Amino acid sequence: MAKVVHKFGGSSLSSAARYHAVANIVLAHSQAGDLVVVSAAGKTTDTLVKLWQTFEQQDLHSGMDVISLLRNHQQELIQELLSGKRKAQVLIQLEQELTQVWQAFEQGNLQEAALLAHGELWSARLLSAYLQQLGVEAQALDARQLLCAPQGQLLHRVNEQQCQRLIGADKINVITGFIAADQQGQTVTLGRNGSDYSATLFARYMDVDEVCIWTDTQGVFSTDPRKVASAQKYHKICRAQAQLLAALGNPVLHAKTLSPLHGTNIKLAVRSSYDSDALGTEVVREGGCKHKHFITTLAQQDVIKVHQLEQGELEQLRRQLQTSLIACDVKGVWHLVVPQQHSGELLHHFGERAQLLESNVNGFALVAPQRELEKCQQQVKQGLSELNLNGRFSYLGEGYSLQLTDEEIGADSLGYLHQRLLGAQRQLAVVVAGLGNVGEVFVAQFAQQLARLRQHIDVKVVALVRSETLLFDPCGIDTEQWQTAWEQNAQPYTHDELLSRLAQLDYEHKVVIDITASEAFSQLYPQFAKADCHLISANKYAGTAPLVWYQSLKQELAQRNLQWRYNTSVGAGLPINFALADLQNSGDRVTRVQGVFSGTLSWLCSQYDGSESFSQLLLKAQELGFTEPDPREDLSGRDVQRKLLILARELGLELELNDIELSALMPSQLAAGTWLECQGKLDALDEFVATRAQQAAVEQKVLRYNADLRIEQGKVEAKVGLVAVPTSDPLAGLQPGDNIFVVNSNWYQDNALVIQGPGAGKEVTAAGVHSDLYWLASKLS
Missing domain, CATH: 3.40.50.720 (NAD(P)-binding Rossmann-like Domain)
Incomplete structure (x- = not known):
């Protein structure tokens, strides 16, 4: 079963060395059943277009010259890559096809789509033969046997059945991109960058895991890396932004390429066939990554004002012209930004509905997260002013900002705008x-x-x-x-x-x-x-x-x-961890940390004076939200025990929780059963606290629930429990609910460092x- 569709563009197949590199990529990244979709090698399609132009002009002499160019280029590739019978067979097929092309040329029945299809056919045949020569089970497939597209409309169900029937599960399937057939078997093309579109169509039909577009760039960048050295390569971009870049004319990905992937989990990656070890860019579903910032330039554009666009008219024109049309809704009136070479056709199409507003303008589009666009728009205006560029047309769209100017955006200006608008982007x-x-x-x-x-x-x-x-x-x-x-x-x-x-x-x-x-x-x-x-x-x-x-x-x-x-x-919010870290970083040695670490137990002990029972105070604290839902969690002292362990480890001590002696602020019999059951036994809690409070009062002391960590001569003693402290002790004057940390060290021996303040509360904790x-x-x- 196919797992991956690899697509290689013309630049990846421009020479015998590039075919060799592509074959190595296929060997390293493919398994039986996978698909390899190929474009025409190098400038082959451009040469075939020249041949068609000479045919239209009935220029036989120029036509013969173009045929020679095609023959020489293909023969050179075959001679360098193949050997023996395999080479002879492919050379014979090439010559037969060129002869048929020339006969159709002379007889006046040459068909444009069928002519252009030869580039992909030659690439698929040659790569498949070369892989076979390397010992790989491979077959070449003509996409016209797989894709039916009458009047440009793909028959998806029929195509899916054909693909699943003809694509081999035990071979590497090398398939022509760009071409399909109508119901009469006549060749049709899938338009500009149709090979990328072919790749994602096959991926959808064969339900593969991933499509990898191998090209001459390392991925998708924040702007053109050939012009701006600091352009950032993004390892992930979302499909929505990729679609938007395509609609704005960015050449790396194209709108049609992405459409078959909608609603699927198929991954799409853009990688460099010139550096196959480099990580590329993965195009992921919306929500799979953050939105990025891009600057894509526009050159030689016209702006056409159009009244009363008909439904579907724009999409029809995009398909007809095979180019990007940027449609801007300005106060209910459409303004189309279109490459200048197509504006004449559009003005003719729209007739009296259209008016040419700007001619031969340049500029750029900034693609950014929607929430940041207005701010970016202001930076754009300031940047253009600093560059002395005269703005001719601007538009704030959904996910992008468009700016057209008199002058072309050169490398220096683009670099300046990139730095200003994108910066480090950390x-x-x-x-x-x-x-x-x-x-x-x-x-x-x-x-x-x-x-x-x-x-x-x-x-x-x-x-x-x-x-x-x-x-x-x-x-x-x-x-x-x-x-x-x-x-x-x-x-x-x-x-x-x-x-x-x-x-x-x-x-x-x-x-x-x-x-x-x-x-x-x-x-x-x-x-x-x-x-x-x-x-x-x-x-x-x-x-x-x-x-x-x-x-x-x-x-x-x-x-x-x-x-x-x-x-x-x-x-x-008290900075006790900061303080301990600072003492140690300054070269001091902490010898003791003690104090009241629980806001709940601080409130209870500070409020208790014998005028009302301890259990009454506890229930009041529960009503005020000071305690855990089961107040015994607080009374157990386990929370304070944990806090003392955290501070001990902050000091570098290798202690476990059980190394800290724990005495609860309640009699042991209250630990059993539910809190509801326990409430009938709270007299035992009152007696437990009252007895200790009375003894403390005799000694002119007060009760506090204390955590104490001592480090003396390498020995560590740590305990948590209820203690009686003199009224002169810092712990005695604690405000109800406050925490206090008393720290002794070599530098704070006789006069301890004291940190005191609210030890609980949602506002201070959040802060x-x-x-x-x-x-x-x-x-x-």
């Missing part, structure tokens, strides 16, 4: 996972942060993830309208699908921001790293995972030069995540 794709309280605030704050972030790098939110649902747009999600987009476009997803999409994102930089509380999601971090994603975590699970897993993740990130920021995993994102953006710049 972008950071942001994936936000977790749209709970903190996540929603983070996204809401995003619009305010964009200007600051874009001082360093262009940033786009490309995915929002909630539980089992995903909103994904590689071109960027409008964070001010994300709820509407979510309602309309969010889809169920699997982790594998998310990872696949991240791997395919064609951004210079990517970051996954994890604001979930999901251990399962944190386990995806190694795969995110393999997809070249930076990480920002409010989630604590990855930072407290088993040490071997944690160290492996850190190593993977380091090898790929990826960053992992997790400041909000401890202390919400802390934004701080990490800003740090990453500045780092990437």
Whole structure:
């Protein structure tokens, strides 16, 4: 079964050396059943057109000269590539066909389409014979046996049946491009660049995986790389932009080429037959990559104003002229931008409906993401002014901006415009996972942060993830309208699908921001790293995972030069991770970190004075949304234990979670059963806290739930639990809900470094995540 259709253009077959290179590509990239579609070699089609022109003029002498050119070129290729009986047979066939052509010329019954078809026939026959000589099972096929197109309308069902019947599953099938037949068997052509169109038609009919267009360029560039050295080659572009470029006359891909691929998963790639090892450009379905920026130039154009276009008239004219017609709707009146050599035909066709507005103008079209076009249009106007180019016609279309000028856009002007409009084009794709309280605030704050972030790098939110649902747009999600987009476009997803999409994102930089509380999601971090994603975590699970897993993740990130920021995993927006890193980077040695790391437990302990029971305070905190749905998650101290482990590892200590001694802020009997069942036993909690509070009061102390890490003479002691602290201690004066971090080091022995402030709350936590994102953006710049 065919897997790939390869298409080789005339420049790829222009000499014996090029045939040899093409054969090597086929050997390396094909298997039995695959299709190889070929154009006429080199300038063969142009020579055949000259022969037709001499026939129309009945110039026998010039006709004989052109026949000689054709014979010499084809004989030269055959002599250099083939040998023995195979060479003799192909030479005989060539001579027979040239004799028939000349007889038809002399007798006055030469047919244009049948004449032009010889170029592709000769290419297919020669390449197939050369592959056979190399020991490859190959056959040459005439597309007129496969494609029926009466009056230019392809009979798709008939063609599909013919292709599946005649294309061999056990051979390399070398097929002529460009040509088809009508129902009487007469030759018809598929028009300009018809061989590319043939390739995608065969791909559709044979349901292959991929079409590869092998050409003399390495792919699709931001502008003409022959004129602008800094032109960027794109490894992926979307079909919609490729179609738009084709409609604007860009020569790399053509509109007809893409049409058979609509609604399929068939891949389309553009690669260089001159450098087959180089990565090319993949043309992917909409949503498979971000929209790019392109500048494509236009030369010798006319602008024709047309009133009352009839339905389908433009498309008919495009087919008839085999050229691009750019149609601009200016306040309800159509303006057609057309190559100058065709304007006479159009003016004649439209008659009194048409008026020539501009003649022999030049210019360019800028293709860009729709949201950026108006800004780009302003840059275009300024750039033209600086280049002293006089604008004659401009138009802002869907996905593109058109600008026509008096003078041709030379290489220097094109390079200047390219630099001004495209620049470095470095972008950071942001994936936000977790749209709970903190996540929603983070996204809401995003619009305010964009200007600051874009001082360093262009940033786009490309995915929002909630539980089992995903909103994904590689071109960027409008964070001010994300709820509407979510309602309309969010889809169920699997982790594998998310990872696949991240791997395919064609951004210079990517970051996954994890604001979930999901251990399962944190386990995806190694795969995110393999997809070249930076990480920002409010989630604590990855930072407290088993040490071997944690160290492996850190190593993977380091090898790929990826960053992992997790400041909000401890202390919400407080800069404790920054402070510890700065102390170590400055040469200091931290000897102790202690404090109150839970905003919930801080509020409970600070509020408790014995005037109401601890359980009443706990229920009040639950009503205010300060606790987890099951408040025992807070009382267990496990969250504080995890935070202390994150800080310990930040200091380079190789600790596991169980290395930190844990004492819960509740009696052990409350850990069993559901929270509903537990509520009947809260007297035990009140007694547990009251007993310890009374003892602390006797000693003129207060209760605080403390995390404590000590590093003394190489020994590490870490514990989390309820402690009594003197009223003079920094922990005692803590505001309800605040966190406090007390750090001792060689430089802060007697007078500790204290960081204190809100340790919870969706606004400060979201702001802390934004701080990490800003740090990453500045780092990437």
